[in-house]
Amino acid sequence: MxxxxxxxxxxxxxxxxxxxxxxxxxxxxxxxxxxxxxxxxxxxxxxxxxxxxxxxxxxxxxxxxxxxxxxxxxxxxxxxxxxxxxxxxxxxxxxxxxxxxxxxxxxxxxxxxxxxxxxxxxxxxxxxxxxxxxxxxxxxxxxxxxxxxxxxxxxxxxxxxxxxxxxxxxxxxxxxxxxxxxxxxxxxxxxxxxxxxxxxxxxxxxxxxxxxxxxxxxxxxxxxxxxxxxxxxxxxxxxxxxxxxxxxxxxxxxxxxxxxxxxxxxWYRTEYLGIGTGAASLINNCRFTYEPDCMHMKADEKEILSVQEQMEETMFLGLRMMKGVGRKEFSECYGKELDEVYGDTIRTLKEEGLLEEKNSRVYLTRRGIDISNYVMSEFLK
The missing domain is CATH 3.20.20.70 (Aldolase class I)
Known part of the structure; x- marks a missing residue:
């Protein structure tokens, strides 16, 4: 299960x-x-x-x-x-x-x-x-x-x-x-x-x-x-x-x-089911939300996430965690190495002092946390 x-x-x-x-x-x-x-x-x-x-x-x-x-x-x-x-x-x-x-x-x-x-x-x-x-x-x-x-x-x-x-x-x-x-x-x-x-x-x-x-x-x-x-x-x-x-x-x-x-x-994209007015869900890489004024979801509110969108979420949600995103977990989930997808972005952000890496985990620096919205937006391009 x-x-x-x-x-x-x-x-x-x-x-x-x-x-x-x-x-x-x-x-x-x-x-x-x-x-x-x-x-x-x-x-x-x-x-x-x-x-x-x-x-x-x-x-x-x-x-x-x-x-x-x-x-x-x-x-x-x-x-x-x-x-x-x-x-x-x-x-x-x-x-x-x-x-x-x-x-x-x-x-x-x-x-x-x-x-x-x-x-x-x-x-x-x-x-x-x-x-x-x-x-x-x-x-x-x-x-x-x-x-x-x-x-x-x-x-x-x-x-x-x-x-x-x-x-x-x-x-x-x-x-x-x-x-x-x-x-x-x-x-x-x-x-x-x-x-x-x-x-x-x-x-x-x-x-x-x-x-x-x-x-x-x-x-x-x-x-x-x-x-x-x-x-x-x-x-x-x-x-x-x-x-x-x-x-x-x-x-x-x-x-x-x-x-x-x-x-x-x-933050690590475990599937979740939200029940109640306005509650959001993530099931089988499908996002949906209840209407604010009713209990039932409408089918046209479903959003099926592409693999690219899933990888983006993995980065900007995972970077909220102080230990960041693990290279091994990323490759096991998507069948691609992290650098294949985000190598240039990670290198640039490291050069800017906003990301660092230890034990194959990429995470925000102190300065990166100060402007975390900017850092995370770089993974949405």
């Missing part, structure tokens, strides 16, 4: 954060119930496909999956278990936000087989949390985190966000150390991106132009400049290394043996 990852999208949250452009939003209990019932039917519709696969990881994302009632989450996992063969050592994650779980819900998660939690903290500073539009305080996060540990969860990720308006390097270092002192097994540290269509875009989207025109912007509302943002990024690696975290992917850090297997599967 081939390995398969499952992603289940729960598009509900208590309140939309000011920076968020994900497919999510508030909903009534009745709307949630209708969605969960439809989701369970859709899961069960994959009975034939499931015969060829063994599920090695499951990820409930959103939105905020923890806004569902415990019984609704149990219904989703009942449908999954009726339909799919789940590996005994499968990594099973749910995202949650502080203040949306209690002991009953956490124990229900364990009953479902969930063995990994991903908690959306973002900042240890209450001012920054208010700025972002988060629904919790740091103390409320601490309560949720400690409760999860008391219940028995031993694999917890904490999401953090840097380059928040008004944030300086010292602020970010303080958040990092505060969270690292708790010793979670995994930390995801992302830089804020100002996305169109969000309240943050309306407020901060043109800030660089306004500064160039000489507008005075209060320090507490000013986005960190590019140099400060890069210093924040590299201080993240330095500080978390002090606490025993390995920087294994561009934005992710883990204690030994606790790297997120589900996300690694994405």
């Amino acid at each position: 081939k390995a398969l990852e499952l992603y289940i999208h729960i598009p509900f949250c208590v309140r939309k954060c000011k920076y968020c452009d994900f497919l999510s939003g508030p909903a009534t209990r009745a709307e949630q119930e209708i969605y969960v019932e439809s989701l369970c039917r859709e899961i069960c519709s994959y009975t034939d496909l499931a015969k060829a696969y063994r599920v090695v990881s499951i990820f409930l994302g959103g939105g905020t999956p923890s806004t569902l009632e415990a019984e609704q989450t149990e219904s989703i996992f009942a449908a999954i278990n009726r339909t799919f063969t789940i590996a005994e050592d499968a990594e099973i994650t749910t995202e949650l936000n502080p203040g949306t779980v209690d002991e009953k819900k956490l124990r229900a998660y364990q009953k479902c087989g969930i063995n990994r939690l991903s908690i959306g903290l973002q900042s240890a500073d209450d001012r920054e949390l208010r700025m972002l539009g988060r629904i919790h305080t740091y103390e409320e996060f601490l309560h949720t985190y400690r409760l999860a540990k008391e219940v028995g969860f031993t694999n917890i990720n904490i999401d953090l966000m840097s380059a928040i308006p008004g944030q300086n390097l010292s602020d970010w270092e303080r958040t990092l150390r505060t969270v690292a002192e708790l010793s979670p097994e995994h930390i995801s540290a992302y830089s804020l991106i100002i996305e169109e269509g969000t309240p943050f875009y309306e407020r901060y989207g043109n800030q660089e132009d306004e500064l160039e025109r000489g507008r005075r912007i209060p320090a507490e509302e000013r986005l960190p400049d590019e140099d400060t943002e890069r210093r924040m990024y590299w201080r993240t690696e330095e500080i978390l290394k002090e606490y025993g975290y390995e920087h294994y992917e561009i934005s992710n850090y883990a204690k030994p043996g606790k790297a997120c297997r589900h996300n690694i599967g994405y």
Whole structure:
């Protein structure tokens, strides 16, 4: 049986954060119930496909999956278990936000087989949390985190966000150390991106132009400049290394043996099935996505990837990993040597100091990570 990852999208949250452009939003209990019932039917519709696969990881994302009632989450996992063969050592994650779980819900998660939690903290500073539009305080996060540990969860990720308006390097270092002192097994540290269509875009989207025109912007509302943002990024690696975290992917850090297997599967193109509104899939080198406003995929949304497109994905996804892309794995997958396809590109990027190689693995240099979007785009020509 081939390995398969499952992603289940729960598009509900208590309140939309000011920076968020994900497919999510508030909903009534009745709307949630209708969605969960439809989701369970859709899961069960994959009975034939499931015969060829063994599920090695499951990820409930959103939105905020923890806004569902415990019984609704149990219904989703009942449908999954009726339909799919789940590996005994499968990594099973749910995202949650502080203040949306209690002991009953956490124990229900364990009953479902969930063995990994991903908690959306973002900042240890209450001012920054208010700025972002988060629904919790740091103390409320601490309560949720400690409760999860008391219940028995031993694999917890904490999401953090840097380059928040008004944030300086010292602020970010303080958040990092505060969270690292708790010793979670995994930390995801992302830089804020100002996305169109969000309240943050309306407020901060043109800030660089306004500064160039000489507008005075209060320090507490000013986005960190590019140099400060890069210093924040590299201080993240330095500080978390002090606490025993390995920087294994561009934005992710883990204690030994606790790297997120589900996300690694994405970067190395393990097949995955996304179920739920807006969820994406990769099955037999075919990509497809559910319509945002319905549960069912339309046939004309399928994209069959050519071999060239598969090789491109292998490069720009694999280079997100700190250990990069292996020559042996590439040749075994495609029947071609890496240099046959990308030799000129790799040589040029090495000369520019953006790529290096060790033990037959090609990976980003420190400078290459700083401009990783450019490096990865070079493999799409």
